[in-house]
Amino acid sequence: MPKQRIEPILWLLFSAGGIVAALMIPVLLLLFGVLFPLELVAPPDHAHLLAVVRNPLTRLVLFGTCVLALFHWAHRFKYTLYDGLQLKGLHTAINTFSYGGALLGSAVAGYLLLLLPV
């Protein structure tokens, strides 16, 4: 019975995370992970980025992105281990690692983006 009620919620989180990750991550990873380090595009100066990060809307959007992306990972990774490596027997450990990790990451994101006085 519990599985029927939690699973749809986890799937919704996975789906929302999938959309958000697909929309937001490619451009950010392209900029900060590839273009800036390779000096193909000049990185923004610190003052500008600090202003962006401090903006309440940005903080909310980034927090939402982090949380949803982490829960997207948790759900998909769990099934990758179940089906790809046939580890369904270790489901307790896998669930703890996946959703526990997502909660931990969300807490860190919350601390950095919402709680740290800026």
Add this chain to the structure above:
Amino acid sequence: MSDTTATTRVRNQPRPYRRRVPILWWVRRRSYLLFVAREVSSVFVAWFVVFLLLLIRAVLAGDDAYQRFLDWTANPFLLALNVVALLFVLLHAVTWFNLAPQAMVVKVRGRRLPPLLIAAAHFGAWAVVSAVVAWIVLG
């Protein structure tokens, strides 16, 4: 009489053959391999969250920390990791937007919108969001 029938039935019962599924079942077909790659992309999604949080922590800590972070991203191993991550994240985005229309039935005035239109709308939204984010970041 029913006893003999039962024993006869058991004796003639075929022994069905069940093939065991190998651990690497997904390397045998290109479509399965693509599927597993798509699933593995979630790991790089999680990596990005870690990377993003490190960036934000550096920005909040001050200009020095931010510069050190930028230098760190130029490290060859990290750069290679992020290139690979970018490829996987792109795989995720493209497969996601291509599959979304099949899961959604949107009706306008009683007629179902063609799936191609829904997919195009997703890709369009992706382009817009990317442009807006890039504009905000680059300032």
Add this chain to the structure above:
Amino acid sequence: MAKSITMQVARYRPDREAEPTMQSYDVPLRKDWAILDGLNHIKDELDGTLSYRWSCRMGICGSCGMTVNGEPKLTCATFLTDYAPGPVRVEPMRNFPVVRDLVVDIGDFMAKLSVVQPWIIRKDEEPPDGEYLQTPAELEDYKQFSMCINCMLCYSACPIYGLNEHFLGPAAIALAQRYNLDSRDQGSADRMDALSASTGVWDCTYVGECSTACPKNVDPAGAIQRYKLTAASETLKAFFMPRGGR
């Protein structure tokens, strides 16, 4: 065009061997011959002991599904010339227990079909005078999912079903959707338990191979994803409006 093509056919005789073996036959390579015609030639002319299922030979009965060169196919709709010069490998459908040669045990699938209650469920006991009326638009809502011929190629293609035989599976879920989306049906709530159980839609990870394999373009993968959304919104509704829900 060459005169003949080699067909490598899986044989399994449980009374004689522990595992399937392959046996090669040379059949005439005729332009209009399907794999099924090749098998019929083998049985009629070369080796009468070969066992396999077939019936309509025109892609509507769903009997002749097999694995051809590793792909799930209807053998009546797959042509020998597509595999020339050959050899072409014909094996039983994957993910089902093999009873003999190319014949698989479909009992699990038959049981699952009835689990989803594939009939019109109505609350009222009295049928109307004449038939239930339905507009063309209402027909369109479920028509695609009604095209299933129960050939089981989708189960054969589904890696999740291969790993876990308890998974309800593509065709059964698409069939449930065929009724859920039918305007004449009032039984969505009755089907929800089977569909939203842990072995229902939630086992599916949208590999999508079922829809690729389907010879009738039913798109069971789409049916499953749509139901996930339905089940998820029902769960949220029940959570936020417990009395207004189901």
